[in-house]
Amino acid sequence: MQVVEDVEVAIKVVIVGNGSVGKSSMIQRYCKGVFSRDYKKTIGVDFLEKQVHINGEDMRLMLWDTAGQEEFDAITKAYYRGAQACVLVFSTVDNDSFAAVPRWKEKVEREVGEVPTVLVQNKIDLLNEATVTSDEAEALAKKMKARLYRTSVMEDLNVSAVFTYLAEKYLKKLKKQREEEPVHQSESSTTIGLGIFAASPATQPGEAEGLRDDLVTLRPSKQRAKKRKNSFRSEGFALNIPVMTSLVRL
Numbered sequence: 290m291q292v293v294e295d296v297e298v299a300i301k302v303v304i305v306g307n308g309s310v311g312k313s314s315m316i317q318r319y320c321k322g323v324f325s326r327d328y329k330k331t332i333g334v335d336f337l338e339k340q341v342h343i344n345g346e347d348m349r350l351m352l353w354d355t356a357g358q359e360e361f362d363a364i365t366k367a368y369y370r371g372a373q374a375c376v377l378v379f380s381t382v383d384n385d386s387f388a389a390v391p392r393w394k395e396k397v398e399r400e401v402g403e404v405p406t407v408l409v410q411n412k413i414d415l416l417n418e419a420t421v422t423s424d425e426a427e428a429l430a431k432k433m434k435a436r437l438y439r440t441s442v443m444e445d446l447n448v449s450a451v452f453t454y455l456a457e458k459y460l461k462k463l464k465k466q467r468e469e470e471p472v473h474q475s476e477s478s479t480t481i482g483l484g485i486f487a488a489s490p491a492t493q494p495g496e497a498e499g500l501r502d503d504l505v506t507l508r509p510s511k512q513r514a515k516k517r518k519n520s521f522r523s524e525g526f527a528l529n530i531p532v533m534t535s536l537v538r539l
């Protein structure tokens with residue numbers, strides 16, 4: 290048996306929170322460097338990935354943008370499975386979105402247990418219209434034992450810091466795991482997704498087949514599916530991970 294050293298670390302991150310708080314904008318900004326003032330609500334889930342180099346490690350961040358509207362809860366919860374990190378987003382100018390944060394946390398925990406989480410107060414460019422005070426946001430973060438980031442996706446403030454923090458946190462956890470229990474992989478095994486497939490409660494070896502039951506197949510719209518090059522998709526299917534995404538947005 291040969292030990293494979295150059296394993297690419299992949300981490301699945303789910304982004305949750307009420308509708309219109311800026312979740313889609315956040316991953317579009319982070320992965321593509323763009324921002325649009327248009328609001329197109331996410332139907333089901335969307336997915337983007339970004340390759341980063343952090344602390345000497347090549348990492349692939351797989352960012353799952355989930356619909357904020359409760360009507361899609363049944364669909365989105367299937368996509369929480371296997372997540373190793375979570376971004377809980379609320380908007381500075383939407384008190385309901387702040388009040389809903391604990392509910393979103395519970396929904397994710399119901400599927401994946403406790404995972405590294407950050408609380409994100411988005412739209413801080415609108416601070417003069419704020420309905421949530423800094424103290425309230427900090428108190429909630431403290432209660433949740435999560436780090437609070439204040440972002441403006443529009444002005445590109447602090448967006449990458451959110452994901453870098455989660456990636457670093459995950460790497461630390463992985464290194465600790467490697468030290469405690471070194472992972473030996475045979476030459477023929479995949480070199481992608483150590484994080485996804487080694488550390489997730491939903492994807493422990495032997496459970497992958499079970500995931501098929503949870504697979505929700507949403508057809509991508511032809512227009513966007515053509516444009517999208519999702520290198521993870523084929524690997525995901527090979528390993529029975531539910532990676533089919535809805536790319537349909539109204």
Ligand SMILES: Nc1nc2c(ncn2[C@@H]2O[C@H](COP(=O)(O)OP(=O)(O)OP(=O)(O)O)[C@@H](O)[C@H]2O)c(=O)[nH]1
Binds near residue numbers: 309311327
């Ligand atoms: N002023 C301001 N507007 C923002 C910011 N981020 C996003 N928006 C706007 O907020 C609206 C909603 O953004 P989305 O990213 O679609 O929100 P979402 O959370 O993905 O919404 P759902 O798909 O319904 O869950 C859009 O019009 C964005 O342009 C920000 O930092 N500041």
